[in-house]
Amino acid sequence: MNSKNILYLLQQAPYLDNRVFETFDAVLVAAAFDQRVSLLFRGDGVLQLLADQKPEGQRNLAKMLTSLETYEVDQIFADARSFEARGLKVADCAIAPELLSKREIAQLIARQDLVLND
Amino acid sequence: MAIHLVQRAQAYLPCSRARADGDVVVLLGEGVAAALIDANDCYASDTDVVARGLVGVLPTSIKRINDAQLVALCVEHTPVVTWTKA
Amino acid sequence: MTTPAKDKEGYLLNLADWSPTVAEQIAQEVQLELQADHWELINLVRDFHQRTDVVPAMRPLVKLVRDNLGSDKGNSLHLNLLFPDGAAKLLAKIAGLPKPTNCL
Numbered sequence: 374m375n376s377k378n379i380l381y382l383l384q385q386a387p388y389l390d391n392r393v394f395e396t397f398d399a400v401l402v403a404a405a406f407d408q409r410v411s412l413l414f415r416g417d418g419v420l421q422l423l424a425d426q427k428p429e430g431q432r433n434l435a436k437m438l439t440s441l442e443t444y445e446v447d448q449i450f451a452d453a454r455s456f457e458a459r460g461l462k463v464a465d466c467a468i469a470p471e472l473l474s475k476r477e478i479a480q481l482i483a484r485q486d487l488v489l490n491d
Numbered sequence: 492m493a494i495h496l497v498q499r500a501q502a503y504l505p506c507s508r509a510r511a512d513g514d515v516v517v518l519l520g521e522g523v524a525a526a527l528i529d530a531n532d533c534y535a536s537d538t539d540v541v542a543r544g545l546v547g548v549l550p551t552s553i554k555r556i557n558d559a560q561l562v563a564l565c566v567e568h569t570p571v572v573t574w575t576k577a
Numbered sequence: 578m579t580t581p582a583k584d585k586e587g588y589l590l591n592l593a594d595w596s597p598t599v600a601e602q603i604a605q606e607v608q609l610e611l612q613a614d615h616w617e618l619i620n621l622v623r624d625f626h627q628r629t630d631v632v633p634a635m636r637p638l639v640k641l642v643r644d645n646l647g648s649d650k651g652n653s654l655h656l657n658l659l660f661p662d663g664a665a666k667l668l669a670k671i672a673g674l675p676k677p678t679n680c681l
Contacts, residue, residue: 386500388542389521401678405634417500417524427546432607432630435544440629443644459527482515 377486378409385491386417387434393421396491397437404444412441413481414470415452418491419459422451422466435467442468450481494568499535500524502574509572515564517556522574526553536561588676590671595673603671607661611671614650615659619672621645632677635665 375489381400387393404410426435441449451470455461463469473481482488493504495506495516503525504519510516518526518535526535526549545550549555558566565571579645580602581594587603589595598618604611606637611619625641626632633641635653650656656664 386521386524386543388539389499398678401631401634401637405636407636419542420524420527420545423544423548425547426542427544428542436628436630440631440633440637443625443629443633443641445637445640459548460550461527461548474663 376407376409378405378411378484379403380413380482380485380488382488382490383412383414383418383421384416386420387426387440388428388431392491393434394432397434399489400446401440401444403447409448411448411450411481411485412446412470413450413452413473413478414476415455419451419455419461422468422470423461426467426469429471438463438467450478452478492568493570493572493575494564495572497522497525497530497574499575499577502576503529505577506574515568517561517564518553519561526550534561534564559574583680586670586676589673592673599673600671603673607667609660609667609671615671617646617650618642618656618659620670622668622674623672626672626674627662632674633665634670634677635663638668638677 381396383396385393400410400412421434422438424435426433449468449470450473453472453474454471463472492512493514495510495514497503497506497516497518498520499522502522506516507529516533518530520534520539522538523535523543523545526545534556537557540549540555547564552570554560555560582590582597584590584659601611621642622633639651639653639656642656660667669675669677
């Protein structure tokens with residue numbers, strides 16, 4: 374199978390409905406099928422990264438993020454402005470994203486074969 | 492005085508425009524995401540704050556309340572206004 | 578002993594129903610007798626699920642095993658010999674976990 378550069382733009386806050394989980398599962402499938410997957414968290418999507426999540430009766434996104442290493446997804450990015458606007462730091466996160474400027478985000482997108490929105 | 496229940500982060504801005512002095516605003520569910528950017532002088536549901544890992548990053552202007560306190564606020568205020576849309 | 582509830586593909590409906598005895602029962606249904614090599618993988622995949630809420634598909638499973646138990650065991654040949662006909666799925670089933678995430 375052709376290996377493509379796929380970027381997922383993750384922009385939704387978690388635990389509204391199943392959408393964030395469905396996107397996460399899609400990321401794992403793409404990675405398991407040998408695609409070169411990158412993730413970019415922006416807007417309220419940066420809240421998906423927070424370390425201290427304690428949802429009741431459903432899967433814990435903070436824990437799920439730590440499986441990405443085993444799926445060899447290591448291109449994890451976040452919009453620096455979305456972090457700044459919310460007073461968040463990389464140290465608040467379950468996995469450490471690389472913070473990108475607007476220009477770096479444009480460069481990241483330009484490198485992709487496919488960009489998917491959640 | 493009204494109580495405004497904000498259930499989606501995107502609904503905070505229209506709510507804040509409609510808010511009168513003395514009204515109470517409570518962030519619920521996904522609405523607690525608004526606490527980090529737009530919201531000030533609000534309450535937020537403790538359960539929803541804890542579930543999302545926001546305890547350590549919540550601004551001090553946001554007060555966490557439990558379910559009993561939420562019910563009490565709803566009883567004390569009329570009307571109860573629910574916000575879900577941008 | 579009563580057998581715990583399973584879905585129509587044979588995965589436990591309730592993760593809390595799992596025990597080593599249940600694992601042996603599920604293995605017997607596919608004529609598999611669990612040895613130390615099997616248990617090593619069962620424990621590894623259960624620990625991974627405990628930490629991540631994710632059940633690994635085949636590729637990440639190979640990496641997980643390779644990272645933890647070395648490349649002698651972290652290869653699809655070894656895994657498929659121990660858990661024939663789809664190692665990731667059968668291992669998940671015997672370990673009492675849900676079907677691997679989007680294992681097609």
